[in-house]
Amino acid sequence: MLGLKQVHHIAIIASDYPTSKHFYCDVLGFTLQAEAYREERDSWKGDLALNGQYVIELFSFPFPPARPSRPEACGLRHLAFSVGDIDSAIAHLEKHGVKCEPVRIDPFTDKRFTFFNDPDGLPLELYQQ
Structure with a gap:
């Protein structure tokens, strides 16, 4: 048996990190547990928690491609x-x-x-x- 216990986190890539951080923290109510700028990737990474439980890894990358989500794209x-x-x-x-x-x-x-x-x-x- 593989032994999975729970979902550890969900990774989300944002096109505008400050806007998405505001949305997830100030609108939805997540808390920012940790945040780091990774200069070699020109990328931010924020660890967001919901009710004290780490849930979302919020990333930024320069010029991420759009991902189709509708109608019913695979993934x-x-x-x-x-x-x-x-x-x-x-x-x-x-x-x-x-x-x-x-x-x-x-x-x-x-x-x-x-x-x-x-x-x-x-x-x-x-x-x-």
């Missing part, structure tokens, strides 16, 4: 975050200028969810628990 489809109250979460995002899709109902769980995008168009989901 990572989206990142989903659970919330207790989807309506208040949507109101918070919209207060910060983040547009959310209309709320849908998961036909298997009857739970409510919506999608929105990070500053680079990465699809993100809110899923009410």
